[in-house]
Amino acid sequence: MNSQLRREYLDALGLKTWTLRTAHGTADAPSLEIASGATSAAPAAVPAPARDVSAMREAGVDWDELRARVAACTRCSLSATRTQTVFGVGNPHADWLIVGEAPGAEEDRRGEPFVGRAGQLLNSMLHAIGLAREQVYIANVLKCRPPGNRDPNLTEAAECLPYLERQIALLKPKIMLAVGRIAAQNLLGTEKTLGALRQQVHRFGLSQVPLVVTYHPAYLLRTPTEKRKAWEDLKFARDVISRV
Numbered sequence: 001m002n003s004q005l006r007r008e009y010l011d012a013l014g015l016k017t018w019t020l021r022t023a024h025g026t027a028d029a030p031s032l033e034i035a036s037g038a039t040s041a042a043p044a045a046v047p048a049p050a051r052d053v054s055a056m057r058e059a060g061v062d063w064d065e066l067r068a069r070v071a072a073c074t075r076c077s078l079s080a081t082r083t084q085t086v087f088g089v090g091n092p093h094a095d096w097l098i099v100g101e102a103p104g105a106e107e108d109r110r111g112e113p114f115v116g117r118a119g120q121l122l123n124s125m126l127h128a129i130g131l132a133r134e135q136v137y138i139a140n141v142l143k144c145r146p147p148g149n150r151d152p153n154l155t156e157a158a159e160c161l162p163y164l165e166r167q168i169a170l171l172k173p174k175i176m177l178a179v180g181r182i183a184a185q186n187l188l189g190t191e192k193t194l195g196a197l198r199q200q201v202h203r204f205g206l207s208q209v210p211l212v213v214t215y216h217p218a219y220l221l222r223t224p225t226e227k228r229k230a231w232e233d234l235k236f237a238r239d240v241i242s243r244v
C-alpha cells in the first residue's frame with residue numbers, strides 16, 4: 001500500500017498515534033499496520049475483485065427477502081445435503097459482525113450459527129470483551145453445512161458470499177471479526193496463513209469495513225495454549241472499534 005493511502009486510512013480511523021492497551025494500562029506498541037485485504041487472488045479463496053462484482057447480486061434486497069432467498073437457495077450442491085440453511089443471528093443494528101466458516105452438525109440441525117461447543121467458547125470470548133451474544137451479529141461464509149465438516153470449496157464460497165455481502169451492507173457493522181483461517185482467507189481473498197493475518201486491521205470489500213482476524217474457537221478447544229493469542233486479538237479488535 002502506498003504511504004499516502006496508508007495515511008488516509010490512518011486519518012480516517014484516527015490511528016496516527018496508535019498504542020495497544022495492556023492489562024496494566026497503555027503500553028508502548030508498534031504503530032498499527034493497515035493491511036491491504038485483497039492482495040492475492042488465490043485459488044483456495046474467492047478472489048476479492050470477483051467478490052466485489054458478485055456483491056451486486058443481492059443489491060437492494062431487504063432482510064426478509066434475503067432470508068427467503070437463502071432458505072430457498074440451490075446455487076451449489078450443499079443444498080442437497082443440508083438439513084436447513086443457517087442464515088445468521090443477532091442484533092441487526094450490531095457494531096460487531098462475527099464471521100465463521102460454515103455450519104457444523106449442530107448448527108445444521110438447529111438453524112443457528114455457533115450453537116455447539118465452539119459456539120459456547122465463542123460466547124465466552126465475546127463476554128471477555130464485554131459483549132453478549134445478543135449484542136453482536138454472527139454469520140458464516142457458508143449458509144449450508146459441508147458434509148463431514150470438510151472445508152468449503154471455491155464454488156461454494158463464491159456462490160454463497162454475496163448473501164453475506166448483502167448482510168454486511170444491511171448491517172453496516174463497525175468491525176468484522178473473522179474467526180479462523182477459512183473465514184479470513186475467503187473474506188480477504190488471500191491464501192496467507194492465519195498467523196500472518198492476525199494483529200492487523202484489514203479492510204473488507206467495497207464498504208472497507210475494518211476486519212480483524214483471530215483463531216477459530218474449535219481450534220482453541222483443540223489447542224488451548226493458543227487462547228492467550230486469541231485474547232490478544234480480541235483486545236486488538238476492541239481497540240480498533242474504539243477508534244472508529
Ligand code: URA
Nearest residue numbers: 100101102103113114
Ligand atoms: N463453526 C463455524 O465456523 N461456524 C459455525 O456456525 C459453527 C462452527
